[in-house]
Amino acid sequence: MTGGPAENPELWAFLESLHRGEVLSGTVAAIERFGVFVALDDGPGHPVFPGVGFISFAELSWRSFEAATDVVQVGQRVSCEFLQFDTWNLEARLSLKATQPDPFQGFADTIAVGQRLPGQVTKLIPFGVFVQVADGIEGLVHLRELAWTPVDTPADVVRVGEEITVVVTEIDRERRRLSLSRRRSSSTRV
Known part of the structure; x- marks a missing residue:
């Protein structure tokens, strides 16, 4: 705790004067393993941290990224x-992604359940595969939706980097999730 x-008093008064949604x-100022510090243009400096503003990794970008430096650089x-x-760390929690349009919502406006889409397999997981269907937009093909015949592991039928055709089975705008099926994309059994 920083007091x-x-x-x-000056920092406390400044932070109390801010309103949710204010830009x-x-x-x-610094990129740490737990988030990004921002030195704000207005208000006093922080007694301990490199900046009064703090962005958690979850609030950096709508798109997935490997490292914070893929999104921001010190001095930017x-x-x-x-x-x-x-009030515990005496800092302003900030969101960089909130100032940018959510690409998922824009994409969801252009598609419909039942629509066929081309995509590229990006990741294999025990219960299915992730498929990128647009820039920064991935959906999940559950194991049972990979092929007409039962599949033990995704690697039995697809590999990372493979181009496949999928069908949209569900669009969950609230949770930003896209469910896909490879099985339903073809009338012929694979």
Whole structure:
């Protein structure tokens, strides 16, 4: 804990004055293994951290990424949406992705259940495979939807990088999930 109102009155007052949804600008001050610190243009500095603003990895981007440096760099200017005042760490929790359109929602507007889509297998997991059907948009083909005959493991029928045709079986806008079927994309049994 970094102290309450008595120890940092100026910083406390600044953070209390912020409202959810307000856009704050600043500079990426540090990238740590747990998130990104932002030195805000307005308000006082932080007594301990490299910046008063903090972006968790979940709030960096709508798209999946390997490292925070795939999204931001130290010294980069950013505009973020204020989420909440973290009174324990005395910081402004921020979202970079909230200032950008969600590509999933835009994609969901253009497709329908039953539609056939070309895609590329990106990952094999025990209960199915992930297939990229558009830039930054992946859906899950469950094991039972991979082929007409029972499949023990996804590697029995597909490999990473393989181009396949899938059918949209469910679009869950709230959870940002796309369910797909390879089995239903073909009238012939595979």
